[in-house]
Amino acid sequence: MSFVAGSSTGVSVIVVGAGFAGLTAAIECVRHGHKVTLLESFPEVKALGDIISFGANAGRIFKRWEGVEEKLDKICLNTKGIHFKTYLGEEVYYQEWTPEETFGKPFNGHRGEIHEIVYEYAQKVGVDIKLGHRVTGYFETDSEAGVIANGERFTADAVFAADGVRSKGREIVLGYDDKPKSSGYAIFRTWFPSDKLAENPLTKFMCENGDNHCAWLGPDIHFIAATIKGAQDFSWVCTHKDDADIEESWQTPGKLEDALKVVEGWDPAVIEIVKATPPETLVDWKLVYRDPLPTWISPHARIALIGDAAHPFLPTSIQGASQAMEDGATLAVCLELSGKSKVPEAIRAYEKIRYERVRMAQKTGESTREKWHKADFANLKEKPDTIKLQRGEWLLGHDAETHAYEVYDGTVAALSS
Ligand SMILES: Cc1cc2nc3c(=O)[nH]c(=O)nc-3n(C[C@H](O)[C@H](O)[C@H](O)COP(=O)(O)OP(=O)(O)OC[C@H]3O[C@@H](n4cnc5c(N)ncnc54)[C@H](O)[C@@H]3O)c2cc1C
Known part of the structure; x- marks a missing residue:
């Protein structure tokens, strides 16, 4: 199955938050023929942050957005590897970025500058972005979902809460306020x-x-x-x-x-x-x-948490932003395949497709930190394998869009059995 650019599925989506999760979900929904309104609390877009990393699994998503890779190339880190030293300054290992190490093209650069490029692309493809709209409430019924922002009600077939680590969307999904x-x-x-x-x-x-x-x-x-x-x-x-x-x-x-x-x-x-x-x-x-959430979706399966709202990452995973992007790419395909009449089926499939993969990716953050912080510093030169980044093809070689097309029917069948 393959999507037809510009096709209209009739599915309407509200995305809350214009971080990388929200922008990617919005862009991917437009690519897959859905109608998107994006609400962001910031009144303007500023180039905030510092360095951020996207693995090749996110690179595959950027590459589908016309002109974006070329713009990213101009501002992203351009190295052939990373030098590892002990804290005393002894160089112990140089890890070269061979295709076997990166499984495609990663992008590392200034978070604000990359964000600006992605934001402009979202505008270019026609995402309806409403800045200065802080969402204060979420609601859903059997037939629709919505949010309240600036005292106004917005409704759609589905809502994606991409509102970051302090997510307000978590309350409706979990039924309680989850403290970090x-x-x-x-x-x-x-x-x-x-x-x-x-x-x-x-x-x-x-x-x-x-x-x-x-x-x-x-x-x-x-x-x-x-x-x-x-x-x-x-x-x-x-x-x-x-x-x-x-x-x-x-x-x-x-x-x-x-x-x-x-x-x-x-x-x-x-x-x-x-x-x-x-x-x-x-x-x-x-x-x-945060303890892993028991679920990322609301009781009627019309509201989905995505990105940091669903699963915050430690920086040592080097995957927080990439996994946030994979969420949106997956949801857009699921909604295309479900169609307007079966939106809850798509939202449930999204959670099933993503949940275990995200857990495994989150764990790499802890394991990398532990091996770096508790290394045998006196003998590191002889044991480079104990510190080198090992993230594997399962993580970096993944293509979220292709994967969602491949597993959707089987996932829906498993959910209904
Ligand atoms: C300002 C900022 C700077 C960052 N800088 C870095 C960095 O330098 N390096 C790094 O690795 N990571 C950084 N991050 C985090 C990183 O971008 C995320 O971990 C990752 O990209 C996942 O993104 P996300 O879209 O899920 O969450 P976020 O990037 O946190 O985006 C959430 C968005 O939702 C909006 N929002 C929140 N609540 C509401 C609401 N109620 N109504 C409407 N909108 C709402 C926020 O304003 C924000 O734009 C930064 C995040 C932010 C917000």
Whole structure:
């Protein structure tokens, strides 16, 4: 079965949230012939955030959007691999991005810049985007679903709650307000121009031959730095233990002195990188944890949670945004195959198709962090397999659209037996 661009299924969808989950779902729904209205609480689109990674499984989705890959190529990281060092600065392994390692084309770059490209594409393909619309309530019946935003009611055949880690949509799906827990870790993150670092003898290796990507691993801490756009821009992230209160805002400022304390005694290059960071660019983001939700869909199966609203990821999975995109690609196919008269069938199939795969992908976040933070640091050179990224074809070689076409009928049959 293959979809016909521009066909109209008559299915109407409301998407809440214009992050990567919401935008992808909206674009994919339009591609598959559905009518979409997208409501976003931000009154305007700003280039917020810093580095974000999309695996080849998400790359396959971008590649179907005309002109988007070319735009992403201009702003994304262009390296052939990643250097692993111990926290003391000894290089222990270079993992090259061969096709056997990446299973297609990944994209890493500034979250705000990539978001802008995807947002513009959503506008271009005709998604009806309403900014400044904060959704305050969800409702559904046997025959429709809807939301309330700015005091107005919006209804459609289906609603996708792509409203991120603080999802309001979770209440109607779960029947209770699900509170996040502290994961015990936090992450310093930043993005700034690399000129100062290019002049410093200790850090210029990051800027000399185009983009560079380097990870330093230490006891219960890891520090990853990258130069991007021909080494013009610099980004680093540092995951470390943290017992402070849970905060989940991208706006939480970080303090350079706190970051310097975390990497005390480390490779002088790391310390120079932290010292060169413009203080106003540093974010301290607490990594929260949520138990896996028992379900992502509402009682009448007309409302679906997608992206971080359904399944927040640890950054060490390097899959949060990619899995968010796969959700939308899957839902669009399911709705095409169900048609307007069987929307709940599509929503149930979406959950069944995605649930186990997402759990497996989430677990890679914990396993990678554990192997990096508890490595045998004195003998790492002899044991590179204990730290190299191993994510496999099952994860990165996946094509969500093709997969949904292949398994839809069998999934529906299994659900009704
Ligand atoms: C501002 C921002 C900056 C980020 N920066 C980074 C980064 O640098 N690196 C990284 O790895 N990840 C970053 N993330 C997270 C990352 O984008 C997500 O983890 C991932 O892409 C999954 O996206 P999502 O669409 O599910 O959730 P999100 O990206 O969180 O998007 C959710 C969207 O829903 C909107 N929303 C929430 N509640 C409502 C409501 N009630 N009504 C209407 N709209 C609502 C939000 O404004 C937001 O636009 C950032 C997220 C945000 C929101």
